[in-house]
Amino acid sequence: MLVTWKYRPRDTFIQRLDPRTRFIVLLCTIFALTIPEIWDYRFMVPLFLFSLTQFLLARIEWKDIRRTLFFVFILVFFIIGLNGLLSGRGGPSAALDPTSPIIFQALIPGTDWGITITISKLWFAMTQVLRILAMALPAMALPYTLDPNIYGTAFKRMGVSDKVSFTMDLALRFLPTFSHDLTITVDAQRARGYEVEKLKGGVIEKIRKLAPLIIPVTMQSTVTGEEVIDAMDLRAFNTAPRTWLKELHYAPRDYFMIGLGVAIFLACCILKWGFGIGGFFVPDFFTKFILG
Amino acid sequence: MSQSPLVIETLSFQYRTRPEKAIEKISFDLKPGEMLLIAGSSGCGKTTLARCINGLIPRSYKGERAGKVLLHGKDVSEMQIADVAQTVGTLLQDPERQIVASNVFNEVAFGPENLGLPREEILSRVDAAVKRLKIEHLLERETFNLSGGEKQKVALAGLLAMNPSILMLDEPLASLDPASAHEALEVFRSLADEGKTVVLIEHRVEDAIFAKPDRLLYMEGGQVKYLGSIDSLPTAINHREVKLPAEWVVKRVRQAGKMSPRVEPAAQEKRGEPLxxxxxxxxxxxxxxxxxxxxxxxxxxxxxxxxxxxxxxxxxxxxxxxxxxxxxxxxxxxxxxxxxxxxxxxxxxxxxxxxxxxxxxxxxxxxxxxxxxxxxxxxxxxxxxxxxxxxxxxxxxxxxxxxxxxxxxxxxxxxxxxxxxxxxxxxxxxxxxxxxxxxxxxxxxxxxxxxxxxxxxxxxxxxxxxxxxxxxxxxxxxxxxxxxxxxxxxxxxxxxxxxxxxxxxxxxxxxxxxxxxxxxSLLRMNLSLFSKTKQFLTAEALAAYA
CATH class of the missing domain: 3.40.50.300 (P-loop containing nucleotide triphosphate hydrolases)
Incomplete structure (x- = not known):
């Protein structure tokens, strides 16, 4: 089975929270960092710790999450981190400060093209990694800790329409079917001597050579899609306002977490817009540490 | 106005994208508790007829429709889809693609939830449907991990929760092993005995007759070739188009005098190294x-x-x-x-x-x-x-x-x-x-x-x-x-x-x-004639020995 993550009921603080609380707190964290454009490490570190605490409180077994963690860390460190380090783009313009001391430079002889790593770019790359992890960690825990049957209800109870809320349920329902179809197709093509691991050529060529997998799976999904639409029509979906059977109730811990999330968001907005605190800067201790 | 649950009057339909009619001048009516078996080969119009009855035609599939489909006296094309869904429950061929919820409880409750019924009403309908099909033990299970037979029962429970008076079963045996198919047919029969009108579409007539359908409608080229009792099937029904019990095939072949010549068993090949x-x-x-x-x-x-x-x-x-x-x-x-x-x-x-x-x-x-x-x-x-x-x-x-x-x-x-x-x-x-x-x-x-x-x-x-x-x-x-x-x-x-x-x-x-x-029936007949045939044969070939 290609879908390796799995929800499992656990008696943890995080799983006792109302699903809405978890989405709201996650949104608060993302918005707190993105809307007022926070780049200050003094905000970033507490927010990262807040997210890390939630992640650890979820108590997901190491064997379950190690693959996902590995891929997310590769993505965050090598793609986002390296990109920040080398280009300094994707964030505030202050990260590209031309006066920042250069730590390393390798230019093509006779040109000013090449790699230039400055202290501000290095600091930016580090804060960028921390920032992304602060947003990703609670989101990563969701598939392991949130009952797949509750997504639709949670969205509905947050005011989303019947159609969009049920789409969430439907996507999760058909994920194993899709994965099953893909497994069969991979097996069917392997039995014809096709070896995914031996694909040669450039990126475009490699994608083209994935056609034996992509086309059958797309065809299966299209056929499934049509049948599902028929099945839903035949059971009167979207003909009247829907009753969502599952009820959700906030407990005091939910009010506490939502309060905390909203307070973090508001604090970031007020400090940034009201007091001008929270923008990008390289702290002196870091410059001193690097330059010795 | 007729109060029969289902009346079809000279119904024809042509898909917008096709040059010929998919079904033509079909008429019949069904009483409460009656089971109709519809048989015929691929492309004979069975599925189109089913779509006309459950309202997918003309709502989802466009084309030219003539004639009438009356559900308890009301024309299906003038009914709200929610009303049709509460009158006709359709079981599609592959329950894996019909089940839309991740767990059994949500699946059975899906229809009544869509109707916006009160919570208590939904709970009591779910309870009644799962008890009726004896699947209470599955309620908390994930739908993806159920067996084929269980999936079908869950899909059927989802339909029963809508309280339909007509059940439309479109090739319901296709994805089941023989024993599960047999159990499913028993359930269909009991639902008809309780007063549901059942339309069973199935080309394996031999299996379907176990559910004791009252009548058989045989279609060819979009038209009704036979409509009547199942016991007196005329020779118009081609035993190569639908699967009939072996005895019936042998009788027909003998009556028509078209027996194949007897065949000698083939000699066993020399074996050699195992593959x-x-x-x-x-x-x-x-x-x-x-x-x-x-x-x-x-x-x-x-x-x-x-x-x-x-x-x-x-x-x-x-x-x-x-x-x-x-x-x-x-x-x-x-x-x-x-x-x-x-x-x-x-x-x-x-x-x-x-x-x-x-x-x-x-x-x-x-x-x-x-x-x-x-x-x-x-x-x-x-x-x-x-x-x-x-x-x-x-x-x-x-x-x-x-x-x-x-x-x-x-x-x-x-x-x-x-x-x-x-x-x-x-x-x-x-x-x-x-x-x-x-x-x-x-x-x-x-x-x-x-x-x-x-x-x-x-x-x-x-x-x-x-x-x-x-x-x-x-x-x-x-x-x-x-x-x-x-x-x-x-x-x-x-x-x-x-x-x-x-x-x-x-x-x-x-x-x-x-x-x-x-x-x-083919296995039984082959075993009983084995002393003469010395090999297993098709029903047609057995006619030369029977």
Whole structure:
């Protein structure tokens, strides 16, 4: 089975929270960092710790999450981190400060093209990694800790329409079917001597050579899609306002977490817009540490 | 105004995209508690008729419709979809694609939730539906992990929760093993006895008559060819189009005086070195999961045409995946032409063994049939000068001449199926393995397909015997094993419980029943005539001996 993550009921603080609380707190964290454009490490570190605490409180077994963690860390460190380090783009313009001391430079002889790593770019790359992890960690825990049957209800109870809320349920329902179809197709093509691991050529060529997998799976999904639409029509979906059977109730811990999330968001907005605190800067201790 | 639950008056329909009418001038009516069996081959208009009754036509499928479909006196085209959904409950062919919720409770509650009913009402309807079908124990289960039979019951419970007065069952037996199909038919009968009007669409008339339908409607070319009692079927009903009980076929063939000449049993081929050997094979997915194969011993020899029977989920597919190397044993070993599969890649094994999966859409992808067939040989790095010859030979063998430049996905289902076999032929594999070769095809198409593949013709060997040293197919259609195989494996309880000639393995009815294989009329007749025939034959061929 290609879908390796799995929800499992656990008696943890995080799983006792109302699903809405978890989405709201996650949104608060993302918005707190993105809307007022926070780049200050003094905000970033507490927010990262807040997210890390939630992640650890979820108590997901190491064997379950190690693959996902590995891929997310590769993505965050090598793609986002390296990109920040080398280009300094994707964030505030202050990260590209031309006066920042250069730590390393390798230019093509006779040109000013090449790699230039400055202290501000290095600091930016580090804060960028921390920032992304602060947003990703609670989101990563969701598939392991949130009952797949509750997504639709949670969205509905947050005011989303019947159609969009049920789409969430439907996507999760058909994920194993899709994965099953893909497994069969991979097996069917392997039995014809096709070896995914031996694909040669450039990126475009490699994608083209994935056609034996992509086309059958797309065809299966299209056929499934049509049948599902028929099945839903035949059971009167979207003909009247829907009753969502599952009820959700906030407990005091939910009010506490939502309060905390909203307070973090508001604090970031007020400090940034009201007091001008929270923008990008390289702290002196870091410059001193690097330059010795 | 008629108060019959369902009245159809001179109904015709033509899809917007098609040049001819899909159904024409169909009329009948049904009473409460009546069960109508609709039979006919692919394209006869059964599904179109069903869509007209459940309101998908004209809502979702556009075209020209004439005549009337009245549900309790109201024309379906003028009713709200929510009202139609509460009158006609439709069970689609593949419950896997009909179930829209991740767990059973949500699935059964889905319809009533859509109607916006009060919470208490929904709960009581869910409770009544699951109790009615005795599936209370499944309520907390994930729908994806249910067996085929369980999925169908859950889908049916979802319909019953809408309190429909008419149940429309569109080929409900297609994805079930024989014992589950039998249980499903019992449920359908009991629902009719409780007053539901049941429309059962099924081309396997032999199986469907177990539910004791009151009438049969037989369709051909979009028209009603016969509508009446099931006991007095006229000869107008072609026994090659729908599956009738063996006794009925024999009677018809004898009445028509069209008996085939008696045939002598074919001599057994000389054997030689075994092609595939399983030695004490165990398999489990990981250390924590239970064993799926346990101490499996098997030898596939030249000349074998093996049918693998057994309940769904018993591990039949796991067994054959070991032969092609898609799975490697966790204990024991599998040898393909003397080589241990543990030290071979799937691609290396593919030189010896070709695998045809159940559904052609799981493997067809190329823009033309020719490129589809070149795919395997190219992957196996076969001589590039020989590939065009192999491809055209395979095309000729599988009767696909003229389709070389057609997109495989644009072909008919039967042609797609033949393309998948041609793809294996082009790889020059010695052994062919087919998983449910007849799935998704109607009786007349799959009989034609299997006859072409496995039956000798005009003094020549069968197509599979001519091209492959051995063939193995997995099926839950016992009659395929009876008609086409020269060896039967019965698989259950993680290992092979019986292995031998069809007449040896299939005479033990207790054993068959224990592994959810139901003896059929064709098997019974073959066993009773075996002293004369010395081999198993089709119902038509048996007419010469009866």
């Amino acid at each position: 595939v050997v399983f030695e004490n094979v165990d398999f489990r997915y990981n250390d924590e999961s239970p064993l799926i194969l346990q101490d499996v011993n098997l030898q596939i020899d030249r000349g074998d045409l093996i049918a693998v029977l057994g309940p769904n989920g018993a591990g039949k597919s796991t067994l054959v995946k070991h032969a092609i190397g898609l799975l490697k044993p966790t204990g024991g070993r599998v040898l393909v032409e003397g080589n241990d599969t543990k030290s071979m890649s799937v691609a290396q094994i593919a030189h010896s063994l070709g695998f045809v999966f159940q559904s052609p859409t799981h493997m067809l992808f190329a823009p033309t049939v020719r490129e589809e067939l070149e795919f395997g040989p190219k992957n196996l790095e076969m001589d590039s000068l020989a590939i065009p010859r192999l491809v055209s030979e395979s095309i000729a063998t599988m009767n696909l001449k003229g389709f070389e430049e057609y997109p495989p996905l644009g072909l008919s289902f039967g042609q797609q199926k033949r393309t998948t076999i041609a793809a294996v032929l082009a790889m020059q594999s010695k052994i062919m393995i087919m998983d449910e070769p007849t799935a998704g095809q109607d009786y007349s198409n799959y009989t034609h397909f299997m006859d072409t593949m496995c039956k000798p013709a005009h003094e020549k060997k069968s197509l599979v015997a001519e091209n492959f040293a051995a063939t193995l197919f997995i099926t839950h259609d016992l009659d395929l094993a009876v008609t086409y195989a020269n060896r039967v494996l019965l698989f259950g309880d993680k290992h092979i419980v019986a292995d031998g000639k069809p007449e040896e393995v299939l005479k033990d009815f207790d054993l068959l029943t224990r592994y959810r294989v139901r003896p059929t």
